[in-house]
Amino acid sequence: MFLDTWLPDFSFLFLSILVEGAPFILLGTIISGFIDVYLPSGAIDRLLPRNRGLAVLMSGMLGIIFPVCECAVVPVIRRLVKKGLPPACAITYMLAAPIVNPVTFLSTYSAFKKIPLEMAGSRLLFGYVIAVIVGLILLRVGVGRILKPRIVGELREAESSHDHHPDHGSTLLEKKNRLIMALRAAMRDFVDVGIYFVIGITIVAIVNTPPPVDQQTIPLRDYIDGTAESIWGAPAALMGLSFLLSLCSTSDAFIAATLDTFSNGPRLAFLVFGPMMDVKLLFLYSTILSRKFILILAAGLFIGIGTLSVLLEPIFEGFERNKAPPFSQGIQE
Amino acid sequence: MNKATFNQIISSLATISWGGVPVYLYTRGLIGEYLSESFHVIALSGGLAMIVLGLFNLLHARRQVGCGHDHSHEHDHGHDHDHHEQNPVAAICLMIIPVMLCTGFTKHEYSKEALRWKGLYKQRTLKSLYSTYNTEFTRELLEKRTPKTSEGNFLLQLTELYWSAGDEKIMKIYDGLPAQLEGRLIEEEPTLNPDNTRKRLYRVVMTCCAADAQVLGVPLEFSTSLPALADKTWITARGKVAFELIDGQHFAYLSDCEVEATEPPETQNRRRP
Numbered sequence: 001m002f003l004d005t006w007l008p009d010f011s012f013l014f015l016s017i018l019v020e021g022a023p024f025i026l027l028g029t030i031i032s033g034f035i036d037v038y039l040p041s042g043a044i045d046r047l048l049p050r051n052r053g054l055a056v057l058m059s060g061m062l063g064i065i066f067p068v069c070e071c072a073v074v075p076v077i078r079r080l081v082k083k084g085l086p087p088a089c090a091i092t093y094m095l096a097a098p099i100v101n102p103v104t105f106l107s108t109y110s111a112f113k114k115i116p117l118e119m120a121g122s123r124l125l126f127g128y129v130i131a132v133i134v135g136l137i138l139l140r141v142g143v144g145r146i147l148k149p150r151i152v153g154e155l156r157e158a159e160s161s162h163d164h165h166p167d168h169g170s171t172l173l174e175k176k177n178r179l180i181m182a183l184r185a186a187m188r189d190f191v192d193v194g195i196y197f198v199i200g201i202t203i204v205a206i207v208n209t210p211p212p213v214d215q216q217t218i219p220l221r222d223y224i225d226g227t228a229e230s231i232w233g234a235p236a237a238l239m240g241l242s243f244l245l246s247l248c249s250t251s252d253a254f255i256a257a258t259l260d261t262f263s264n265g266p267r268l269a270f271l272v273f274g275p276m277m278d279v280k281l282l283f284l285y286s287t288i289l290s291r292k293f294i295l296i297l298a299a300g301l302f303i304g305i306g307t308l309s310v311l312l313e314p315i316f317e318g319f320e321r322n323k324a325p326p327f328s329q330g331i332q333e
Numbered sequence: 334m335n336k337a338t339f340n341q342i343i344s345s346l347a348t349i350s351w352g353g354v355p356v357y358l359y360t361r362g363l364i365g366e367y368l369s370e371s372f373h374v375i376a377l378s379g380g381l382a383m384i385v386l387g388l389f390n391l392l393h394a395r396r397q398v399g400c401g402h403d404h405s406h407e408h409d410h411g412h413d414h415d416h417h418e419q420n421p422v423a424a425i426c427l428m429i430i431p432v433m434l435c436t437g438f439t440k441h442e443y444s445k446e447a448l449r450w451k452g453l454y455k456q457r458t459l460k461s462l463y464s465t466y467n468t469e470f471t472r473e474l475l476e477k478r479t480p481k482t483s484e485g486n487f488l489l490q491l492t493e494l495y496w497s498a499g500d501e502k503i504m505k506i507y508d509g510l511p512a513q514l515e516g517r518l519i520e521e522e523p524t525l526n527p528d529n530t531r532k533r534l535y536r537v538v539m540t541c542c543a544a545d546a547q548v549l550g551v552p553l554e555f556s557t558s559l560p561a562l563a564d565k566t567w568i569t570a571r572g573k574v575a576f577e578l579i580d581g582q583h584f585a586y587l588s589d590c591e592v593e594a595t596e597p598p599e600t601q602n603r604r605r606p
Contacts, residue, residue: 005444011435012443016367016543018432019355023379026386177398180389184341184398187390190383191344194351195427202431208544210450222455245545251371254540258457258547 006212013205020248021071021201021280025193028072032079033186037178041158042084052086056135059089060128063097069249070098070275071197074284075189081288082154087146091289092135095301098249098275099127108271111253118319119253119264123271126312130272130305134297146293148286196287200280204246207279220244228261235269235309238262239302242274249275265313273305338394343421345391347428352383354432366441369539443537443548445519445564451548453535454522456498456584472506486513486571491536495549498576498585510574512587514551515595518560518568521552525579530555534570534587552586560592567597 048055068076077090098104105120112119144152207220224241227233238259247255252274256267277298285294309316355376358364364373443451480488489512497507514534521531535550537543553570562568572587 005446007438008440009444009447011437011439012367012441013544014431014435015354015358015439018351018435019358019364019376019380020368020372020542022351022355022383023375026379026383030382030386177396180393180396180398183386183389184393187344187348187386190386191347191424191428194347195423198427198431204544210446247545248541251369251541255545 002212006209010205010209013208014201017201017204017246017280018198021197022194024069024071024248025075025197026190028068028075029189029193030183030186031068031072032075032189033182033184035076035079035083036185037182039083044080045084045086048085048089052088052139053136055086055089056092056132056139059092059135060096060132061100062093063099063101066097067101067103068097069103070278070281071248071284073097074281074287075193078151078189078193078288081147081151082158086139087143088135088138088141091138091146091297092131095134095276096128096131099272100124100131103250104253104275107250108253111257113257115264115319119268119271122264122268122316122319123253126268126272126305126308127275130276130301130308133304134300146289148288148290151288193284193287196283197280200246200278200283203279204244207244225261228266231310231313232306234262234266235306236302238266238270239273239306242270243278245274246278246280247274263313264316264319265309268316269305269309272309273301276305277301340421340424341390341394343424345387345394347424348383348387348390350429350432352380352385352387354436355380356384357436363441366543368542372541442565443543443546448519448535448537448548449522451537451546453519453533453548453550454525456495456582457547470503470506475506475510482513484511484571486511488513489574490514491516491534491551492538492549494551494574494585494587497574498583501583504576504583504585507574507585508576511571512574513569513571514587515567515569515598516551518553518562518566518592519550519564525552529559531586532559532592534568552584553590553592554586554588555590556588562592562594567595568592569595 048058066076073094077085077094080093081087081090105124108120108123109116138146143155147155220241224237227237230237242252245252245255253271256270259267259270282294282298285297289297355364358367359373359377359380364376368376475487482488487510489510491514494507494512494514497503516534516536519533519535521533525531532553532555533550534553535548537546537548539546553572554575560568570587570590570592572590575586575588576583577586578584
């Protein structure tokens with residue numbers, strides 16, 4: 001059973017997620033490699049408003065200019081933080097960019113054919129608001145409580161070298177080899193992130209593979225469907241589903257559109273929570289964020305998005321009030 | 334060879350091994366089993382880019398590109414690249430070995446148990462599907478937009494028939510329609526096949542990749558003997574559309590079926606012209 005079915009099924013799923021996600025990670029790490037070599041320290045920080053609150057508000061919209069999905073954004077913000085971008089702004093961009101970008105907007109618009117603008121607009125706004133709230137809270141939290149100790153150490157070393165060592169300028173050798181340095185940094189980041197990505201997708205593949213037992217087991221989706229009528233259970237179940245499925249934000253709306261036993265609130269919770277926190281992201285985030293912070297962030301997002309989706313459900317429900325399906329009601333014989 | 338060069342070589346090999354997977358699947362025509370069509374070119378380009386990146390760094394592994402002094406610290410001279418060393422064991426164990434093992438073990442498709450787990454014998458409803466049409470969906474509209482075979486059978490998509498069971502008015506439009514469907518044949522769930530007159534036609538429908546796939550199945554009822562075709566054979570099925578009510582839920586099926594084996598389409602998701 002294990003060798004005949006479980007292992008081939010697991011391998012099939014593992015490879016399918018790998019070949020889907022790896023190109024986006026590569027894109028992010030190549031951008032990251034070029035940022036490393038060509039972008040001077042502090043340049044990003046200088047581009048943002050001096051007022052930290054405004055900087056967070058602006059960071060939440062950077063995805064419109066630099067549209068990246070959740071796999072690609074992690075290596076980019078990892079590098080930007082090392083280049084001096086404040087963690088609060090970096091995390092706001094990290095959470096918002098997979099949702100607040102034109103590709104995700106268009107895919108959501110296409111997936112929800114009956115209420116396209118309402119769902120795509122609500123998703124974008126909901127994602128933006130959540131990311132900005134997190135960013136504003138983080139302005140009051142010390143860097144040491146957010147980032148991994150190694151990253152904090154590197155930032156402190158950079159600060160002290162800035163204070164004590166005069167800028168000795170790039171050497172001639174470095175100037176000549178900048179492309180090699182950029183691609184070397186890109187590959188180093190790719191392997192760094194790839195290792196964590198493998199751990200994440202292994203768990204996703206295990207969860208999605210039928211257990212290797214003789215008796216028939218009940219698929220996860222059947223449990224999830226059973227919560228559709230529950231006010232709090234429905235968003236919780238769909239956020240749990242998005243966490244386990246670890247879908248790409250550019251196409252998850254097509255899955256959400258098929259979950260139409262659920263009302264729009266829980267479906268929006270699915271569409272906002274998934275790109276911000278899922279199994280593979282849990283491990284990707286650990287390349288830059290401290291474990292404790294990731295757990296607090298996950299819990300905070302789960303509670304915050306779930307609560308907002310329940311509170312705003314009357315508004316979301318109203319989307320379809322004037323667009324009742326012409327013939328989905330049972331017909332009179 | 335120093336430690337940094339060794340690490341660089343291992344990282345390059347890990348990157349090349351990852352790039353090799355999508356390129357291998359694409360060139361073998363298997364990528365459609367793993368990814369939906371919109372991701373095929375992305376996966377191929379990503380794979381090729383990984384191979385190029387890995388080879389480039391492999392060729393330059395021994396080349397010294399830094400400023401020549403100790404890089405155990407961050408420094409500010411126009412760039413501030415970090416220089417932490419990667420653990421080559423982690424790269425081998427977590428990047429190279431899992432990919433090689435999975436490429437060896439995969440059968441490029443789901444097992445029967447996984448098909449069941451993914452919903453092969455389930456009927457789900459999509460209540461909003463037909464409400465997205467701007468005009469009312471009628472039999473005339475169906476006849477106008479659906480091509481027919483020379484024998485007069487409507488060339489329906491399996492997904493179209495599957496989801497039609499969610500709406501009573503739509504069911505009336507499809508009921509009794511002579512139809513031809515394409516998909517893969519598999520044995521029917523014994524509890525749904527007490528008289529042993531049925532098989533099931535299914536297709537795997539994915540949004541991004543195989544991990545999010547749903548398996549949609551429609552029963553085929555035979556008035557004569559069951560076809561002697563192996564499970565998972567690609568077939569063309571002809572029959573009449575019918576609906577049945579089981580435990581308060583409607584199911585679509587094809588009655589009076591005849592089937593013949595056919596060549597698989599280029600990819601799982603692609604409809605044959």
